Amino acid sequence: MSEHIHANLRFEGASSNAASLGTVLAGVVLFAFFLQRASHFTNFPLLSLPEYLWNGVVTLTPNWLVTRRPLSDGDESKSTAYAAKSQSLRSFFGLDRLASTRRTQTELDNGPKGLGNWDNSCFQNSVLQALSSLPSVASFVGVFDRLAPVGEEETTTQELAALMGRLNNSTSSQSYQWTPPKLKFMNSWQQQDAQEYYARISDDIEKDFVKALNLRTATPGLETLQLCPIDFSPTSLAQDISNPLEGLLAQRIGCTSCGYVEGISLVPFTSITLALPNMFTCDVAECLDGFTSLESIDGVECPRCTLIQARQHLLDAGDPGPTIAEGDLDSQDAAELDSIDNSNSLLETLDVALADEVFSDAALAACGIPKSTRTTSIKTRQVAVMRAPQCLTLHFNRSMFDETTGDLRKNYAAASYPKTLGLGQWCVGSAAAFLQDGTEKDEHWTTNPIQSMLPNYFKGMSTQQGPFYNLCAIVAHFGRHENGHYVCFRKMVSKDEKKKDVDAHLINAEKTSDGFQQTSSKDAATEPTWWRISDEKVSAITEFEVLGQEGAFMLFYEKVNNQEEPSSPLAGDLPIVLEAAGEADSEPVEILSPLPLAHAKVQ
Structure with missing residues (x-):
C-alpha cells in the first residue's frame, strides 16, 4: 500500500513539474510574441536574449568605472558612455580574444572584417563598412594623423581612420571588430537612419580638418613642426587637401514673369538625396532627372x-x-x-x-x-552638379506619407543602379551650344528661368559624359519603415594589389593627356571581390547579386582615376556661353570667368 501511495505521489509530482514547465514555456513564448509585435509599432529594437542580458549588464555598470568625466544629459553623451562601458567590459571578460578564435565566414581569404552588434547598431556598421570601401576616403582620413596636433584627444577622424584600417586588414586574427565609443554618437537603442549617421560622420570629418588646418596656420614656425609633423607648408594645405566626399551644387532661382534670375548659388554637399517615384521600379538616371528638373514655386515675392x-x-x-x-x-x-x-x-x-x-x-x-x-509670381528652381566629388554618395529617400493613416511608411520601389555611372548629363555646363552655322561652342549657360541648364531639356547633345564613377558599396535596408535591418554590400581589392602612397589621393596629381588609361593584364588580376556584410557576418557574393539588390538605400561611388576632368567653370578659365533671359534676338555673350555669373555667391 505504501509503495502504491509513494508511486502516486511521484507521478503527481512529475505531473506538477511538467505542468509548471509547460506554464513557463508558454509564458516565454507569449513574452517573445509580445516583444515581436511591440517592435512593429515602436522604435524599440528586437534583440536576442543574450543581447538583452548584455545590454542590462552594461547599463547597470557605473560610469566611473570607465571614465571620470562628468556626463551631460544628452543622448549623444549617454551613447558614447554606453559604448565605452561595453568596450571595457568586453576587454575585461575576454570577448575580444574570443572573437579572434571564433570561426566564422569572415575568415575567407582577402575578406574584410565585420563589426559587432549588441545594441541595434546595424545602421552605424553598414555606413562604416561602406566608407571603408572608398580608397580616397581611406587615404584622406589616414593623412589626418600627420595633421592632427600631438597630445590632443583622439578625434572622430582619427578613430575612423584606425577602424577603417582594421576592417580592411584581411590578415588580422580577429574575425570582427567593434565600433569605438568616439563613433557611437547616435542613440543605437532605437532604430536610426543610416543617412543621418553618414551626414554626421562627414560633418565631423570636415570640422576636424578645418580645426587642424587652422591650428597650423595660427602657429607658424617651430611650434607648428612640433604640433603637426608633416612636410606641407601651411599656405598650400588648404589648396592641396580636399574632402573627397564633398562636391558643389549650382542652384538657380528665376522668375517666370520678368525673367529675373538671382544669380547662381553654390551649395556644398556630401550626399544627394533622390526621391523615389511611386512606382514598382525605377533607376538612378530617372531619379537624377527628377532631382535636377525644373521645379515651379508659386506665390514667391519678386x-x-x-x-x-x-x-x-x-x-x-x-x-x-x-x-x-x-x-x-x-x-x-x-x-x-x-x-x-x-x-x-x-x-x-x-x-x-x-x-x-x-x-x-x-x-x-x-x-x-x-x-x-x-508682387508675387511663379518662380522656378533648379539644381545641378557644379563640381563633382571624388566619392559620390546617393541616398534614396524611401519615406513616403500615407494619406490613409497619416503616418510615414516605406517606399518599396526597386531602384536599379549601374556598376559604372556617368554623371556628365547632370553637371552644369554640359549642354551643347550651337551657333547659326552649326559650330558647337564649349559650354551653354542659359539664364532663362523656363529653360533647363541641363542637356535633357535641350535639343542639342551633351558635351560631356564624365566624370565616371565605379560602384564601391551599397547600403540596403530590409524590413519596415519603423524598424528593420541594414546590410552593407562592398567590394575589397585583393591583397595582391600594390599599396599606393597616402598622399596620392590628397595632393593635386598631374593629369594624363590621353584620357583613360587602359587596364593591363596585371591590373585585371586584382579585380575586386564583393562581400555581403551583416554586422559581424561576412560572406562572398557575386557582382550580379549586388546589382540586383532591390532594397538599396545608399550608393557609394568612387571616381575613375586617369580621366579627363569634366568641363566646369570651377576647373579653370573655360569659355562659357551665357544666354540672357527674354532677349531671344540678342547675341550670346561669351565670358572668361571661373564663375558663371558676376554675382554668383557661395552659401
Missing part, C-alpha cells in the same frame, strides 16, 4: 516684378514725388536706405533701381513700396 508693376501704376497715375516706406527694415537695410539719394523723383528712383538691378528691401522702401504690397 522684387523686379514689384518695381515694374509700381512703375506702370506710376505712369498711369502720375509721379507724386519721392515717398519713402521704411516699414520694418533691419539695421543693415536702414543704413542702406540712408545712403540712397531721395532728391530724384519716384519715377527716376524706380528707373535707377531697375537699371542697376538693386532689389534690396532698402531700395524698395526708397521707392515707397512697403512689404505688404509686394
Whole structure:
C-alpha cells in the first residue's frame, strides 16, 4: 500500500513539474510574441536574449568605472558612455580574444572584417563598412594623423581612420571588430537612419580638418613642426587637401514673369538625396532627372516684378514725388536706405533701381513700396552638379506619407543602379551650344528661368559624359519603415594589389593627356571581390547579386582615376556661353570667368 501511495505521489509530482514547465514555456513564448509585435509599432529594437542580458549588464555598470568625466544629459553623451562601458567590459571578460578564435565566414581569404552588434547598431556598421570601401576616403582620413596636433584627444577622424584600417586588414586574427565609443554618437537603442549617421560622420570629418588646418596656420614656425609633423607648408594645405566626399551644387532661382534670375548659388554637399517615384521600379538616371528638373514655386515675392508693376501704376497715375516706406527694415537695410539719394523723383528712383538691378528691401522702401504690397509670381528652381566629388554618395529617400493613416511608411520601389555611372548629363555646363552655322561652342549657360541648364531639356547633345564613377558599396535596408535591418554590400581589392602612397589621393596629381588609361593584364588580376556584410557576418557574393539588390538605400561611388576632368567653370578659365533671359534676338555673350555669373555667391 505504501509503495502504491509513494508511486502516486511521484507521478503527481512529475505531473506538477511538467505542468509548471509547460506554464513557463508558454509564458516565454507569449513574452517573445509580445516583444515581436511591440517592435512593429515602436522604435524599440528586437534583440536576442543574450543581447538583452548584455545590454542590462552594461547599463547597470557605473560610469566611473570607465571614465571620470562628468556626463551631460544628452543622448549623444549617454551613447558614447554606453559604448565605452561595453568596450571595457568586453576587454575585461575576454570577448575580444574570443572573437579572434571564433570561426566564422569572415575568415575567407582577402575578406574584410565585420563589426559587432549588441545594441541595434546595424545602421552605424553598414555606413562604416561602406566608407571603408572608398580608397580616397581611406587615404584622406589616414593623412589626418600627420595633421592632427600631438597630445590632443583622439578625434572622430582619427578613430575612423584606425577602424577603417582594421576592417580592411584581411590578415588580422580577429574575425570582427567593434565600433569605438568616439563613433557611437547616435542613440543605437532605437532604430536610426543610416543617412543621418553618414551626414554626421562627414560633418565631423570636415570640422576636424578645418580645426587642424587652422591650428597650423595660427602657429607658424617651430611650434607648428612640433604640433603637426608633416612636410606641407601651411599656405598650400588648404589648396592641396580636399574632402573627397564633398562636391558643389549650382542652384538657380528665376522668375517666370520678368525673367529675373538671382544669380547662381553654390551649395556644398556630401550626399544627394533622390526621391523615389511611386512606382514598382525605377533607376538612378530617372531619379537624377527628377532631382535636377525644373521645379515651379508659386506665390514667391519678386522684387523686379514689384518695381515694374509700381512703375506702370506710376505712369498711369502720375509721379507724386519721392515717398519713402521704411516699414520694418533691419539695421543693415536702414543704413542702406540712408545712403540712397531721395532728391530724384519716384519715377527716376524706380528707373535707377531697375537699371542697376538693386532689389534690396532698402531700395524698395526708397521707392515707397512697403512689404505688404509686394508682387508675387511663379518662380522656378533648379539644381545641378557644379563640381563633382571624388566619392559620390546617393541616398534614396524611401519615406513616403500615407494619406490613409497619416503616418510615414516605406517606399518599396526597386531602384536599379549601374556598376559604372556617368554623371556628365547632370553637371552644369554640359549642354551643347550651337551657333547659326552649326559650330558647337564649349559650354551653354542659359539664364532663362523656363529653360533647363541641363542637356535633357535641350535639343542639342551633351558635351560631356564624365566624370565616371565605379560602384564601391551599397547600403540596403530590409524590413519596415519603423524598424528593420541594414546590410552593407562592398567590394575589397585583393591583397595582391600594390599599396599606393597616402598622399596620392590628397595632393593635386598631374593629369594624363590621353584620357583613360587602359587596364593591363596585371591590373585585371586584382579585380575586386564583393562581400555581403551583416554586422559581424561576412560572406562572398557575386557582382550580379549586388546589382540586383532591390532594397538599396545608399550608393557609394568612387571616381575613375586617369580621366579627363569634366568641363566646369570651377576647373579653370573655360569659355562659357551665357544666354540672357527674354532677349531671344540678342547675341550670346561669351565670358572668361571661373564663375558663371558676376554675382554668383557661395552659401
